[in-house]
Amino acid sequence: MAGKGQKEEFHRHSGWWFPVAFLLAVLILSGLLLGWYLRPGLMPGSPTGQSHALGVSVGGVFFTIPANYFEPSTTASAMKAVTLVALFPSWRGYTDSDAGLFAGNEPDSPLVRLSLRADSNSLNGRARLERIYRPRVADPKGEKAPFGLTRYTFPGGSGYQDYELFAGESANDLELLLCEHGSSQFPSPNCLVIVRPLTPNVSFSFRFKRAHLARWREISTGAEQLFAKFQQ
DSSP states (O other), rough: HHHHHHHHHHHHHHHHHHHHHHHHHHHHHHHHHHHTTOSSSOOOOOOOOOEEEEEEEETEEEEEEEEGGGGSSSOEESSEEEEEEETTTTTTTOGGGGGGHHHHHOOOOOEEEEEEEEOOOOOOHHHHIIIIITSSSSSTEEEEETTTTTEEEETTTOOTTEEEEEEEEOOOSSEEEEEESSSSSSSSSSSEEEEEEETTTEEEEEEEEGGGGGGHHHHHHHHHHHHHHOOO
């Protein structure tokens, strides 16, 4: 009888042991996964002064970019879009000594934000002006503006009434710059150089302060050279 009781007791304990062991295994694995995702490293939104090269693929095109150019910092290897930051006119990335310049938003800030995006259907500047912007501007002919640019304004209610469009001939294409009007809404106005094709599968754009509009050619050339450098 004693043997039988011991056998029943053994089976009773073994029935509890399996679910407890399973629960412990789940908790341990969850802890390991959480530790992996929270491991120390380059965190999104945290600038880094480290200049080691990171390889990223955008739209199947490979780029080798120093870590201190990324915003937010990332170590992902394949992405649909990448945003970079650099100082004009040196085109250097983030350093601790330049932290104030990278964090500032003054009207004459030298910071340039550059974007790479996987895009196989990007229009060039001339086609984009004809198809997208010319039907929306107040005067399709535009007017002559300083710095070798043609200026286009938008009527009220168009959705672009807080902007004006500038077009200028560059070495390879027509450059389009969508600039904010300086106002209480835009106390530190920007100019966005609208998407341009870099390769058949990748396009790029960049944004700088309107205070530097007179140097738009220099900024455009510098951005192209920087992307070419990262593609090597």
